[in-house]
Amino acid sequence: MKTISDIAKMAGVAKSTVSRYLNGGSVSETTKKKLENVIKETGYIPNTFAQSLKAKKPNIIGTIIPRLDSYATTQTLIGIDEELRKLNHQMLISNSSQDLEREIENMYEMARQKVAGIILLATQITNAHLEAFEKVDIPVLLVGQEHKGVYSIIHNDYDAAYDMGKYVLEKGHRRIAFLGVTEKDIAVGVKRKAGFKRAIQEVDGVNVRFYETTFKIDDAIAISSTIIDEFKPSVLVCATDNIALGAMKAAYLKGVRIPEELSITGFGGYEITEIIHPALTTAKFYYQDAGRMAAQSMIQLINYEEIEPLIFSKYKIIEKESVDNL
Known part of the structure; x- marks a missing residue:
């Protein structure tokens, strides 16, 4: 299996040039043709993320989470991942560690990485969030919180x-x-x-x-x-x-x-x-179901299909032994 280093050496260019080419950046026509020939000769296959960046229609969905040590988060991620795979898309995860500034930075960074859309497992929505939603100029879907004018999937x-x-x-x-x-x-x-x-x-x-x-x-x-x-x-x-x-x-x-x-x-x-x-x-709350709904809704959004602005996931009161009948 050839690597970027191998391709760079065979083409006589720097690794950064190969990376820039794979990510859709600017390279000279001569270098572009040289890289195309080497890649064709070697049968080199870029990783999924690089392919998505270069494609006219990316298939990477950014997912921003507030914390890694949360049952609700992990179950939601399982639902998102399983459904995206069925729909031939990949998930890129970024953790904010409940830092709102970092959460917003993650949105801008994902947009720079040319993800097709962003699923945000939010804890709160600030004016800075709303500004970021506008500036990234890609579909954004909230899970767990709602805000007027932003597509949301919430627990009831x-x-x-x-x-x-x-x-x-x-x-x-x-x-x-x-x-x-x-x-x-x-x-x-x-x-x-x-x-x-x-x-x-x-x-x-x-x-x-x-x-x-x-x-x-x-x-x-x-x-x-x-x-x-x-x-x-x-x-x-x-x-x-x-x-x-x-x-x-x-x-x-x-x-x-x-x-x-x-x-x-x-x-x-x-x-x-x-x-x-x-x-x-x-x-x-059925977190995996909410994750699957989020994945389905995001794919509809990036395909310019209409979805409900606010979608509720289901819940059920589970009666166990911790409540006494007085």
């Missing part, structure tokens, strides 16, 4: 939280703590809280308090310990499964029995929540 956070609220109320709970995240995150921080609030407002005699933490389990352990000591709720409704795992650890450390002394719920449907004991009652 509001309805799932409303159903979770109804569920704990039907179980007889009236002293309730809700542990959410910053409202900069519209999906998890705003919509899940709003849907839950709506359910609570439909019933009289409920004592509910709202708290805030981060997505980190250690932070959830700390705030959950405070909630248990100061408020003593009968149920702690957590905005994510990770936060719920932190709450369960806090209860364990304090010798509080689940669900006899404290019920706990989450959102996500992570696999680990079925393995632990007691298993966690949660609103399950």
Whole structure:
């Protein structure tokens, strides 16, 4: 198998010249013909990414993720990758490590690399994001967040939280703590809280308090310990499964029995929540399905086909052992 170095040596040019040629950059006609002849003689096949860059219609889809250590992210990526392969496209992944500036830089960099479109697993959308969407001049699709004027695939956070609220109320709970995240995150921080609030407002005699933490389990352990000591709720409704795992650890450390002394719920449907004991009652989101929908929608966009501006993925309340029936 020939390499770029081999091709450069045989053509009598620098490796950078070969790379520039493969990436569609400017080279002289003489050099271009020389490289074409060498590539033809050797049967050299550029890698998929280089081929995509040189093609009139690239087949690389950029996918920007906020973090690598997330169940929701990895499951969504599996769905995107599987569907893109079926559609003869490839995925290029870039991680922002929850750094918004880096996330925006990644968009510009992917555009420079001539990807066909960008799927963004966003945590929040700022004015800088909106400016980048305009400037990159390629299709952009949001997954997990929505914004007016941007194609989006979202989990039905509001309805799932409303159903979770109804569920704990039907179980007889009236002293309730809700542990959410910053409202900069519209999906998890705003919509899940709003849907839950709506359910609570439909019933009289409920004592509910709202708290805030981060997505980190250690932070959830700390705030959950405070909630248990100061408020003593009968149920702690957590905005994510990770936060719920932190709450369960806090209860364990304090010798509080689940669900006899404290019920706990989450959102996500992570696999680990079925393995632990007691298993966690949660609103399950189907992340792989959302990923497949994102891949399908992106291919439609780059083919100039019409799609719905806002698409919802499905969810289901999974009843396990972590909620007591009062």
